[in-house]
Amino acid sequence: MDLALASELIHTATLIHDDINDQAKTRRGLPTLHSAHSQSHGIIAGDYLFVLGFGLGGKFDARIVDRMAETSANIAAGELLQIKHIADLATTPEDYYAIIDGKTAGPFASACSCAAMQADAEQTIVDTLDDFGWEVGRAFQLVDDLLDLTGDPSMGKPRGTDVHEGKMTLPIIHALTMLHGVEREQLADVLQNFSDDRWGELTELLESAGSFEYAKQLIQNHIDRAQESLESLPDTDAKSLMIEIAKLSRGRRT
Numbered sequence: 001m002d003l004a005l006a007s008e009l010i011h012t013a014t015l016i017h018d019d020i021n022d023q024a025k026t027r028r029g030l031p032t033l034h035s036a037h038s039q040s041h042g043i044i045a046g047d048y049l050f051v052l053g054f055g056l057g058g059k060f061d062a063r064i065v066d067r068m069a070e071t072s073a074n075i076a077a078g079e080l081l082q083i084k085h086i087a088d089l090a091t092t093p094e095d096y097y098a099i100i101d102g103k104t105a106g107p108f109a110s111a112c113s114c115a116a117m118q119a120d121a122e123q124t125i126v127d128t129l130d131d132f133g134w135e136v137g138r139a140f141q142l143v144d145d146l147l148d149l150t151g152d153p154s155m156g157k158p159r160g161t162d163v164h165e166g167k168m169t170l171p172i173i174h175a176l177t178m179l180h181g182v183e184r185e186q187l188a189d190v191l192q193n194f195s196d197d198r199w200g201e202l203t204e205l206l207e208s209a210g211s212f213e214y215a216k217q218l219i220q221n222h223i224d225r226a227q228e229s230l231e232s233l234p235d236t237d238a239k240s241l242m243i244e245i246a247k248l249s250r251g252r253r254t
């Protein structure tokens with residue numbers, strides 16, 4: 001339980017600081033901490049949760065502590081890489097995956113593999129759960145990116161937050177790659193001069209490029225690989241639950 005709590009506390013700390021970086025107004029349908037109180041309160045609260053998380057996680061085996069520390073460092077590196085690519089129309093899919101592996105998939109993989117380490121599982125099982133976490137984490141972030149382009153405020157994630165902030169998510173990167181000529185120029189103009197009244201243009205261009213379907217197919221690929229990674233494990237309730245979690249991440253709406 002302490003390991004699970006440590007992971008969640010560190011995760012929540014990163015969300016608080018991420019919201020400050022993005023100047024986000026809401027998180028899960030509620031006001032963000034820094035917008036409800038102040039930026040100083042948000043920074044201190046995030047730092048406090050980091051301390052609590054590592055205080056709990058520090059009780060475990062050295063390799064678990066090392067993995068948690070490495071994951072936290074990679075979260076910071078992913079955040080810096082994302083900042084570097086804000087409004088960068090030359091961002092590649094490789095850049096995108098480097099960002100989400102640091103910020104999202106890495107923490108998923110760390111939580112899964114550290115649980116196996118704590119259970120004294122064989123290294124092959126640790127590696128299996130690590131693979132599962134990477135794939136579910138990538139699918140989770142891709143779904144999040146789609147929600148930004150198709151969601152609404154009632155879902156807890158207002159539509160267009162990433163677009164307004166200039167974040168280069170995979171559907172947009174794909175469209176910039178697939179479109180040419182006038183359509184490519186129009187998409188670049190929409191992204192560089194975005195406003196809510198240009199949603200129709202953006203959606204039409206993404207549909208024309210096949211970017212929504214492309215992202216959905218990638219999500220399915222990651223879910224399939226997550227399930228395949230568990231095939232070597234014996235059939236148990238825990239395994240069934242993990243498969244169900246992978247499937248649920250594909251269809252979540254918040």
